């Protein structure tokens with residue numbers, strides 16, 4: 551599942567490729583992709599609009615259109631965009647199609663069917679159900695060491711679960727949460743309100759560090775316009791992970807074997823020595 555850096559890459563790539571272009575016609579091929587509107591409404595609200603700006607909020611992509619609507623997109627497990635020539639046959643699992651000027655089209659393809667789209671009024675986008683409760687952006691001033699401390703002190707859930715809660719800390723998923731906890735030397739099972747101030751401060755910096763490094767990596771990677779999925783795995787980014795997906799491999803700091811445990815149904819990776827409870 552793409553996390554903040556990957557979604558940032560998708561938003562930036564789309565911005566380069568389609569910002570300023572006009573959607574001649576939009577069609578929703580799989581109704582459940584946009585459960586809040588009918589295919590007719592999808593077509594009438596988007597067709598004829600010019601794409602003004604493409605940005606990111608948390609793990610959502612925001613496509614602002616000139617007629618006052620914003621299309622909110624969440625890629626979830628496998629959603630991706632393809633920019634192709636208009637004549638090419640639609641690939642399997644095409645769930646939405648945007649016919650663009652210049653005889654091209656932007657296709658949303660989603661093999662796992664978890665992707666999500668919603669059209670909202672741009673002026674009220676930040677109040678939408680998807681965005682209203684999101685925690686501050688990790689690189690904003692609002693997200694501070696003090697903010698993180700307050701959030702941690704008010705929860706007895708494990709620090710891992712808290713870091714994945716987008717209403718508390720925004721942008722992290724399983725990968726970058728594991729990496730940030732490793733750098734901060736925090737065991738993922740530790741209750742959030744038992745994390746010391748020293749470790750909380752370290753965690754604040756490490757969250758920004760891991761995200762910043764991944765965003766920077768994204769800026770160097772070449773994205774195929776016919777496969778805009780924001781995946782770093784094919785770009786070799788997994789070689790840089792300290793603990794994520796490295797069960798039984800040596801910790802880069804102390805050479806102890808990395809352990810994997812299940813938390814809320816998902817794998818957590820950590821060094822049992824560096825990240826003692």
Ligand SMILES: [Zn+2]
Pocket residue numbers: 801802803804805806821822823824825
């Ligand atoms: Zn270690």
